[in-house]
Amino acid sequence: MRALLTKIERASALDRAGDRLQRAVQATLRPQRVRDLLHGVFLGHPLHPALVQVPIGSWISAAVLDLLPGQRRAATTLVGLGTVSALPAAVAGLNDWAALSRDQRRIGLVHAASNTIGLTLYAGSLAARLNGRHGTGRALAYLGLSAASAGAYLGGHLAYKQGAQVNQSVSELHRIGEGWHALADLAALPQRKLVTREMDDVSVILYRHGDEVTVMLERCPHQSGPLGEGEVTEIDGHACVVCPWHGSAFRLNGGEVMHGPSGNDQQVLPTRVVDGVLEARLP
Numbered sequence: 001m002r003a004l005l006t007k008i009e010r011a012s013a014l015d016r017a018g019d020r021l022q023r024a025v026q027a028t029l030r031p032q033r034v035r036d037l038l039h040g041v042f043l044g045h046p047l048h049p050a051l052v053q054v055p056i057g058s059w060i061s062a063a064v065l066d067l068l069p070g071q072r073r074a075a076t077t078l079v080g081l082g083t084v085s086a087l088p089a090a091v092a093g094l095n096d097w098a099a100l101s102r103d104q105r106r107i108g109l110v111h112a113a114s115n116t117i118g119l120t121l122y123a124g125s126l127a128a129r130l131n132g133r134h135g136t137g138r139a140l141a142y143l144g145l146s147a148a149s150a151g152a153y154l155g156g157h158l159a160y161k162q163g164a165q166v167n168q169s170v171s172e173l174h175r176i177g178e179g180w181h182a183l184a185d186l187a188a189l190p191q192r193k194l195v196t197r198e199m200d201d202v203s204v205i206l207y208r209h210g211d212e213v214t215v216m217l218e219r220c221p222h223q224s225g226p227l228g229e230g231e232v233t234e235i236d237g238h239a240c241v242v243c244p245w246h247g248s249a250f251r252l253n254g255g256e257v258m259h260g261p262s263g264n265d266q267q268v269l270p271t272r273v274v275d276g277v278l279e280a281r282l283p
């Protein structure tokens with residue numbers, strides 16, 4: 001199985017179809033507000049993994065009911081619920097997929113293809129059940145569950161091995177020692193400009209506004225882009241840093257994500273000033 005996954009990760013033959021689909025997704029899912037909604041910006045977490053709970057839960061429950069007598073109606077209802085709820089989950093997944101790296105997109109493409117086959121089989125199962133052909137409906141549903149399970153396995157690989165849509169920066173906190181760390185003389189910090197410093201070899205950015213200073217991790221939670229090289233801009237009245245790689249924006253007075261593709265907030269560190277020296281520590 002590992003060898004197969006490695007082959008898919010390296011399968012450049014998938015790139016032509018992948019690039020076309022990426023362009024189509026980017027051209028279709030507009031404006032930015034729609035993309036942000038689908039990335040889960042309003043949650044501070046990716047939306048796609050939350051949405052997939054409904055179809056997967058419904059389909060597995062229907063598979064159990066299909067084994068029990070007198071449960072046709074309930075099983076049909078759950079197959080219908082799973083089939084309808086798979087559509088928004090798929091759209092959110094495509095939106096995330098379009099902002100992944102190339103090797104992640106290859107696995108993602110096969111993940112999407114498996115789930116599309118699963119969804120088509122479940123749509124066929126629903127149609128058969130509604131026409132009274134429950135035996136066919138059951139058979140199609142079990143085939144659909146097999147395809148969706150293969151898709152789920154690939155989705156797990158995408159998230160847990162390849163780190164797609166996982167917060168890429170938060171693990172840096174484990175490399176910062178306990179206690180307060182001196183970072184800069186407050187008086188020497190420029191106003192409204194990003195300054196990069198190190199805390200135990202972990203890069204952080206400092207942003208001063210008046211006597212308030214924000215200290216946040218520098219690596220972008222999306223794909224580790226250097227936020228210290230980003231621009232500061234105002235979004236909805238809040239000063240935000242915009243990642244130079246794919247444009248995710250984070251509030252400088254709290255770290256909340258304002259625009260995707262990151263679906264995760266950025267980690268801000270507690271600060272204090274002692275004898276004019278700015279210090280920060282682990283949250």
Ligand code: FES
Nearest residue numbers: 220223225243246
């Ligand atoms: S690395 Fe992709 S938005 Fe920052």
